[in-house]
Structures are given as structure tokens and as C-alpha cells.
Amino acid sequence: MNDMKWDIQNHPYFGESLYLTNDIVELIVPLNYGIRIGHFSLCGEKNVFFEQPHDMTDLTTPEGWRVRGGHRMWLAPESPKVYYPDNETISYEISDNGVLLLQKEDPWLRVKKSMHITFLGGAEVE
Numbered sequence: 001m002n003d004m005k006w007d008i009q010n011h012p013y014f015g016e017s018l019y020l021t022n023d024i025v026e027l028i029v030p031l032n033y034g035i036r037i038g039h040f041s042l043c044g045e046k047n048v049f050f051e052q053p054h055d056m057t058d059l060t061t062p063e064g065w066r067v068r069g070g071h072r073m074w075l076a077p078e079s080p081k082v083y084y085p086d087n088e089t090i091s092y093e094i095s096d097n098g099v100l101l102l103q104k105e106d107p108w109l110r111v112k113k114s115m116h117i118t119f120l121g122g123a124e125v126e
Contacts, residue, residue, distance in 0.1 A: 004097050004119045013051050014038045018092055020099060022119045030070075034090045035103045035115050038070035042123065061085075073103070073113050084108040 004022050011017040014030035021027070021043060028039035039047045049070045061083070074082045084106055093100040098118035105112050118126045 006094060025123050025125060032089055033087050035073040035101045035113050036070040073115050081108045
């Protein structure tokens, strides 16, 4: 297994973010909203996910929901309730080869979302 390295940095679109890498792949997780992975790529390469610039308002709702980009944690089936603005900060717990992301209770769905990211080795991430 590859050892994961992590750091907190400011991202131009995501703000305060958790940067994760095993020197093969890199992930960036915004901490000011989510749960979502905002960036996933091989190290030094282009993000495979869309990144919505902070000043872009085309993909937003009057209630404050934004597309933002990345891989967003949401529940099925799709309904208006899954588009509750995920504008609250998230917390995280670091382990040897991964991180557990935690969100406060979603007031519309009454659930607490979590996502566990594990570096499995090479370019494999689960």
C-alpha cells in the first residue's frame, strides 16, 4: 500500500480544502461545504471533475444550492430534497491510508452523510 500524505490548503474555487495524495493520485476535498471530492487526478495532471468557479452563478438556485463540481455525496432516488444547499462545513478523521468525511445532519432528509476514502495502492482509491 502507498502511504497517504495530507495537508490543508486554500483552493482558488473550493476555499479551505483537504489535499490528499499517495504520490500517484491526488484528491482535494472542500471543507467549507459538501460532502464532495472536488478534485481527482494523477499527480500534477488535470482534474477529471468539473470545477465551478466561485463567481459562476449559472448553475445555482435562489435557495443557495450550487453545482460546484466534483463528486457530490447525495441520496437516491433523485428528488428536490437532494438539492438542499450543502453549504455547511464538514469534518474529517485521518487514518493511515484514508480519511473519513462527516457532514452534519441534512435538515431536509434527516440523515448524516459520511464518506470514507481509502488509498488502496497505486492509482486505486476506494
